Amino acid sequence: MSIKCRNCPIRGLPLFQQMTDSELAFMEGFKVGEMQVQPGTPLLSAGASSPQLFTALRGFGLRYNLLPDGRRQVLSFIFPGDLIGLQSGVMHQMTHHVEATTAMTLCVFNRNQIWSLFRNLPARAYDLTWLAASEERFLGEALTAIGQKSALESLCWALARIYRRLEALKLDDTKSVPLPYRQQDLADALGLSLVHTNKTLARLRERQVATWNDGRLTVNDIHQLEEMGLVESRLPQTRPLM
Amino acid sequence: MSIKCRNCPIRGLPLFQQMTDSELAFMEGFKVGEMQVQPGTPLLSAGASSPQLFTALRGFGLRYNLLPDGRRQVLSFIFPGDLIGLQSGVMHQMTHHVEATTAMTLCVFNRNQIWSLFRNLPARAYDLTWLAASEERFLGEALTAIGQKSALESLCWALARIYRRLEALKLDDTKSVPLPYRQQDLADALGLSLVHTNKTLARLRERQVATWNDGRLTVNDIHQLEEMGLVESRLPQTRPLM
DNA sequence: CGCGTAATTGAGATATCTCAAGACAGGTGG
DNA sequence: CCACCTGTCTTGAGATATCTCAATTACGCG
Numbered sequence: 001m002s003i004k005c006r007n008c009p010i011r012g013l014p015l016f017q018q019m020t021d022s023e024l025a026f027m028e029g030f031k032v033g034e035m036q037v038q039p040g041t042p043l044l045s046a047g048a049s050s051p052q053l054f055t056a057l058r059g060f061g062l063r064y065n066l067l068p069d070g071r072r073q074v075l076s077f078i079f080p081g082d083l084i085g086l087q088s089g090v091m092h093q094m095t096h097h098v099e100a101t102t103a104m105t106l107c108v109f110n111r112n113q114i115w116s117l118f119r120n121l122p123a124r125a126y127d128l129t130w131l132a133a134s135e136e137r138f139l140g141e142a143l144t145a146i147g148q149k150s151a152l153e154s155l156c157w158a159l160a161r162i163y164r165r166l167e168a169l170k171l172d173d174t175k176s177v178p179l180p181y182r183q184q185d186l187a188d189a190l191g192l193s194l195v196h197t198n199k200t201l202a203r204l205r206e207r208q209v210a211t212w213n214d215g216r217l218t219v220n221d222i223h224q225l226e227e228m229g230l231v232e233s234r235l236p237q238t239r240p241l242m
Numbered sequence: 243m244s245i246k247c248r249n250c251p252i253r254g255l256p257l258f259q260q261m262t263d264s265e266l267a268f269m270e271g272f273k274v275g276e277m278q279v280q281p282g283t284p285l286l287s288a289g290a291s292s293p294q295l296f297t298a299l300r301g302f303g304l305r306y307n308l309l310p311d312g313r314r315q316v317l318s319f320i321f322p323g324d325l326i327g328l329q330s331g332v333m334h335q336m337t338h339h340v341e342a343t344t345a346m347t348l349c350v351f352n353r354n355q356i357w358s359l360f361r362n363l364p365a366r367a368y369d370l371t372w373l374a375a376s377e378e379r380f381l382g383e384a385l386t387a388i389g390q391k392s393a394l395e396s397l398c399w400a401l402a403r404i405y406r407r408l409e410a411l412k413l414d415d416t417k418s419v420p421l422p423y424r425q426q427d428l429a430d431a432l433g434l435s436l437v438h439t440n441k442t443l444a445r446l447r448e449r450q451v452a453t454w455n456d457g458r459l460t461v462n463d464i465h466q467l468e469e470m471g472l473v474e475s476r477l478p479q480t481r482p483l484m
Numbered sequence: 485c486g487c488g489t490a491a492t493t494g495a496g497a498t499a500t501c502t503c504a505a506g507a508c509a510g511g512t513g514g
Numbered sequence: 515c516c517a518c519c520t521g522t523c524t525t526g527a528g529a530t531a532t533c534t535c536a537a538t539t540a541c542g543c544g
Contacts, residue, residue, distance in 0.1 A: 140315075146389050
């Protein structure tokens with residue numbers, strides 16, 4: 001009933017690095033199961049030391065921090081192909097929350113086996129480090145957006161980054177990708193108020209740069225969007241899929 | 243002329259995990275040299291693919307992003323014991339800048355050997371991943387500060403974090419640690435203007451919570467500082483030293 | 485049909501920014 | 515030894531991007 005890694009529906013996308021046969025075999029042992037969750041389901045909680053890691057196969061999620069008084073910082077949006085819980089996996093302590101925004105399908109891994117991965121499959125261990133470094137890089141970019149950019153610039157940055165990632169998943173035709181979050185989620189990701197986020201999105205819509213409604217993001221001019229968001233041009237890199 | 247790892251001046255601090263003899267031996271082979279740099283020296287530049295990694299042995303540095311128009315986001319302060327260039331090491335591409343703020347002494351490693359580390363010393367490879375995950379966690383915390391907290395809260399958060407880290411280095415008596423940066427550096431780290439940072443620091447000084455001048459940070463009440471900064475309490479963890 | 489959630493819009497409030505000037509310390513050259 | 519310069523810190527005051535409050539609309543669901 002659980003999908004075999006060799007039949008993984010996203011593995012073949014050009015976004016992801018291809019695996020060798022031995023890696024595939026290892027991953028099928030590493031994977032202990034599959035999980036289907038409803039929208040709103042918490043996957044990991046700060047403070048807890050979860051015994052599991054996940055990879056999102058299908059659906060969308062959210063990673064966030066909470067302050068004691070309820071303020072929320074969204075750290076990142078979770079898309080198919082993302083690894084979830086690496087921090088808890090290697091540091092034995094989760095510091096943020098993860099929850100499913102839509103229904104999701106997740107591959108489940110056993111944290112205890114991480115160590116065997118390091119001992120037996122150095123290439124996969126390296127990939128794990130690559131993913132951690134990649135997250136670090138992303139958060140640095142986000143920090144730069146929130147800390148230095150105007151609301152309009154930040155928004156363009158975020159939408160451009162999201163669009164590029166989702167278009168690589170080929171979930172749909174180009175120009176338009178599914179983005180089933182609330183404006184509040186994006187506001188919390190960018191440290192902006194909901195109202196201001198809404199008004200800034202309206203400006204982008206009027207200017208015919210990008211439109212986000214009914215859970216779909218439509219980008220008319222990705223280059224202009226990236227320019228307005230001061231997105232650093234980068235060589236597109238394929239990423240490992242765990 | 244280059245210090246042997248077994249004589250490393252910071253290795254014995256309780257902040258750091260102790261190494262086994264075989265790890266020590268490996269590290270001495272991994273370390274290809276030592277570097278002394280003057281204040282202001284750039285160590286790594288965005289875009290470049292540096293062949294080297296460093297560990298700060300002595301001195302202070304800065305990690306930052308630049309926008310095309312000169313705005314600067316400081317990502318983190320670099321203290322003795324910090325690994326520098328892991329991103330470039332595993333992703334083959336640097337996305338931020340690193341420079342020395344004070345004179346520094348650095349251990350130099352060869353990027354090419356990272357792979358041999360993964361193949362031969364899984365425990366050390368694991369440590370590398372741990373460090374990357376740790377950076378990721380830190381940046382998430384910073385994001386939460388900049389995105390959600392008030393200027394006063396952010397400042398308290400930053401000073402508390404810095405103080406805790408430096409006191410663990412036992413560079414000096416408690417209550418006071420060296421912090422040889424400019425107010426502009428902290429402002430750029432928190433996404434605040436220099437002027438506002440200055441005025442907020444003045445408030446902390448008046449309230450007798452913390453004082454930062456002449457390159458020294460003096461904390462009168464670390465618990466109040468952490469409380470004001472909404473610092474999440476965390477179990478103190480020792481960290482690997484590369 | 486009524487309710488709850490999300491999006492939208494208007495308008496006044498404010499935390500933070502920008503501009504500007506002065507104080508202070510350290511370094512340099514005459 | 516003094517005059518000058520530069521970089522950093524400090525302080526005041528007006529400007530503004532963004533926030534908060536509040537009301538309205540739209541929509542899906544039971």
